[in-house]
Amino acid sequence: MLLAGGRGSRMGNVDKGLQPFRGATLAAHALRRLAPQVAAVTISANRNREAYAALGATVLADELPGFEGPLAGLQAGLRHCATPLLATAPCDSPFLPEDLVQRLREALLAQDADVALAVTIEADGDGAARKQPHPVFALMKTAVLPQLDAYLARSGRKMGGWHDGLKVAEVLFNDAAAFRNINTPEELQREDGAQRLQDLADGLDPHAMPVRRARQVIDGFVRPVRGVEKVALRAALGRVLAEDIISPISVPAHDNSAMDGFAFAGAQLSPDHPTRLKVIGTDFAGRPSGLHPGPGQCLRIMTGAVMPAGCDTVLAQEHAAGIEDDCVTIAPRSVRAGDNRRLKGEDLMAGHPALTAGKIVRPADLGLIASLGIAEVAVRRRLRVAFFSTGDELRSVGEPLAQGCVYDSNRYTLFGMLTRLGCELVDMGIVQDDPAALEAALRDACQSADAIVTSGGVSAGAADYTRDIMARLGDVAFWTIGMRPGRPMAFGRIGAAGHDAFLFGLPGNPVAVMVSFYFFARPALLQMMGAAAPADVLAKACSVEAIRKKPGRTEFQRGIVSIAADGRREVRLTGAQGSGILRSMTEANCIVVLSDEQGNVAPGDAVEVLMFEGLV
Ligand SMILES: Nc1nc2c(c(=O)[nH]1)N[C@H]1C(S)=C(S)[C@@H](COP(=O)(O)OP(=O)(O)OC[C@H]3O[C@@H](n4cnc5c(N)ncnc54)[C@H](O)[C@@H]3O)O[C@H]1N2
Ligand code: MOO
Numbered sequence: 001m002l003l004a005g006g007r008g009s010r011m012g013n014v015d016k017g018l019q020p021f022r023g024a025t026l027a028a029h030a031l032r033r034l035a036p037q038v039a040a041v042t043i044s045a046n047r048n049r050e051a052y053a054a055l056g057a058t059v060l061a062d063e064l065p066g067f068e069g070p071l072a073g074l075q076a077g078l079r080h081c082a083t084p085l086l087a088t089a090p091c092d093s094p095f096l097p098e099d100l101v102q103r104l105r106e107a108l109l110a111q112d113a114d115v116a117l118a119v120t121i122e123a124d125g126d127g128a129a130r131k132q133p134h135p136v137f138a139l140m141k142t143a144v145l146p147q148l149d150a151y152l153a154r155s156g157r158k159m160g161g162w163h164d165g166l167k168v169a170e171v172l173f174n175d176a177a178a179f180r181n182i183n184t185p186e187e188l189q190r191e192d193g194a195q196r197l198q199d200l201a202d203g204l205d206p207h208a209m210p211v212r213r214a215r216q217v218i219d220g221f222v223r224p225v226r227g228v229e230k231v232a233l234r235a236a237l238g239r240v241l242a243e244d245i246i247s248p249i250s251v252p253a254h255d256n257s258a259m260d261g262f263a264f265a266g267a268q269l270s271p272d273h274p275t276r277l278k279v280i281g282t283d284f285a286g287r288p289s290g291l292h293p294g295p296g297q298c299l300r301i302m303t304g305a306v307m308p309a310g311c312d313t314v315l316a317q318e319h320a321a322g323i324e325d326d327c328v329t330i331a332p333r334s335v336r337a338g339d340n341r342r343l344k345g346e347d348l349m350a351g352h353p354a355l356t357a358g359k360i361v362r363p364a365d366l367g368l369i370a371s372l373g374i375a376e377v378a379v380r381r382r383l384r385v386a387f388f389s390t391g392d393e394l395r396s397v398g399e400p401l402a403q404g405c406v407y408d409s410n411r412y413t414l415f416g417m418l419t420r421l422g423c424e425l426v427d428m429g430i431v432q433d434d435p436a437a438l439e440a441a442l443r444d445a446c447q448s449a450d451a452i453v454t455s456g457g458v459s460a461g462a463a464d465y466t467r468d469i470m471a472r473l474g475d476v477a478f479w480t481i482g483m484r485p486g487r488p489m490a491f492g493r494i495g496a497a498g499h500d501a502f503l504f505g506l507p508g509n510p511v512a513v514m515v516s517f518y519f520f521a522r523p524a525l526l527q528m529m530g531a532a533a534p535a536d537v538l539a540k541a542c543s544v545e546a547i548r549k550k551p552g553r554t555e556f557q558r559g560i561v562s563i564a565a566d567g568r569r570e571v572r573l574t575g576a577q578g579s580g581i582l583r584s585m586t587e588a589n590c591i592v593v594l595s596d597e598q599g600n601v602a603p604g605d606a607v608e609v610l611m612f613e614g615l616v
């Protein structure tokens with residue numbers, strides 16, 4: 001029985017099961033999961049009964065009036081159930097496990113229980129593991145109806161509340177995500193992925209896809225992962241901030257001195273005559289003297305010491321016209337009122353955001369967070385990325401190289417690129433050009449990862465099965481991109497056993513896999529990590545050589561930037577640019593990006609380069 005009899009109050013009092021979702025309704029998706037697991041399906045619904053009946057199920061209304069909740073639906077279900085066991089699931093759980101009923105039944109029989117219900121292990125707010133029962137995902141003997149009747153007659157309404165006196169078997173499911181339900185319009189929209197890939201790519205020719213458009217489609221399709229964890233400050237390096245960090249204090253907390261010197265009230269400076277001030281004491285950083293200089297007085301002060309009351313100006317000691325005994329002489333115009341004073345909150349003001357969600361934490365950010373006294377930060381959970389290479393010709397490092405074979409290098413470049421992004425990796429090795437093996441690998445990958453990156457098999461070669469299988473498993477587009485290298489690519493979302501993952505099917509050639517990773521997969525993975533969109537920061541360099549280039553496609557050539565004798569930045573190519581020549585990537589320190597509009601390049605022309613290494 002699918003439970004669809006609720007009021008849908010968090011959804012705005014609409015009939016939740018009938019909300020559109022991925023081309024159907026929530027209830028239709030849940031039913032699609034549930035129906036194959038049982039002999040017959042009933043839907044508990046109190047509104048729109050014809051719409052539910054149209055899904056091909058018997059529809060039952062509550063016996064109790066007034067939307068009394070899922071137990072009322074269950075009561076009607078048990079009363080009319082023709083089988084000895086009744087399974088239930090809510091209508092808003094489109095991802096429910098495909099083996100839900102089978103596993104509940106095994107436990108119910110093995111333990112001779114009255115009710116079997118699903119439990120998962122979930123992390124609570126502190127990251128500690130906690131058992132989460134899901135009493136609406138249950139299987140029960142129809143013979144338990146009298147207990148439920150009695151509970152409802154006592155005005156009990158809690159889903160698990162009526163189990164007292166019954167034997168309950170708990171069945172642990174590893175996949176908490178399969179039990180997630182959709183309660184609010186926002187959740188619905190997020191889970192719905194907003195749009196289908198085909199709609200996003202509408203009107204675009206998959207056989208001649210401009211780089212820019214492919215990136216737009218990918219960006220519009222991927223969604224950030226939701227999990228958040230609290231980590232100790234140092235562990236946040238390289239992670240993505242999940243929340244804005246609001247400054248709890250002002251930094252600095254007080255006006256303080258920017259110099260070692262003398263602090264005084266600037267109003268007494270004369271533009272025409274030297275000013276002589278008596279030094280009445282010394283203020284160190286963290287050790288104030290407690291003295292307040294009056295007119296004609298000053299304090300010796302160290303950098304970082306709090307400005308004494310009544311003082312607004314510091315004269316750096318090396319700028320004093322004279323220091324003798326306990327007096328300092330200041331020449332006219334050698335310092336202005338207000339100089340060398342750092343203002344309270346000039347770095348960070350209390351209550352203002354110091355860092356915003358989506359920032360990838362760099363060393364300076366660690367320091368900034370520490371300066372606020374914050375020891376723990378909320379970061380997005382790491383992205384899990386599964387990757388494998390395809391091809392019968394591939395051998396792994398350590399194996400002998402048979403005639404006609406090559407060592408699998410793509411899995412190593414992918415390992416490097418994914419590790420640099422801070423992903424959690426699932427290395428699935430080499431998968432043979434065999435449809436069954438490929439399908440099994442992709443299904444497997446869906447269950448363990450948020451994203452899958454494969455290499456090889458996406459062009460139209462006879463042994464390239466990848467495309468067919470990918471298409472069968474989900475919403476996948478195959479593009480020939482107007483670029484070089486990296487022309488063929490598969491992108492989309494595939495699913496198996498209640499899990500889905502975004503898929504990047506990259507071309508097999510070793511340079512092509514890297515270039516398509518950097519220009520398509522990387523920005524998309526960053527978005528999935530919850531990171532704010534990064535821009536490719538291109539610099540200009542003078543090409544020392546002529547480069548042949550056809551307009552109408554983007555070329556990513558491998559280059560070496562150096563500084564010429566005249567101080568200008570110049571670039572030369574690494575030599576042969578074939579997409580199988582991986583050496584070109586190791587020799588290069590930049591990619592020369594020749595845009596669609598660009599034609600031939602003459603020696604001395606400026607071209608755009610994307611440098612490999614930055615400072616931090
Ligand atoms: N008739 C056409 N043939 C090809 C086209 C085309 O448009 N029409 N496109 C070419 C381009 S461009 C590329 S790139 C490749 C992409 O093909 P696949 O993605 O199907 O890749 P494979 O055929 O499996 O492999 C291509 C090449 O790369 C070597 N390779 C594959 N995986 C690895 C690995 N893990 N480590 C090292 N080397 C690897 C493989 O042995 C092949 O030599 O298609 C062109 N053909
Ligand atoms: O993608 Mo292919 O490598 O353009 O040669």
Ligand SMILES: [Mg+2]
Pocket residue numbers: 390391392433456457508
């Ligand atoms: Mg291949």
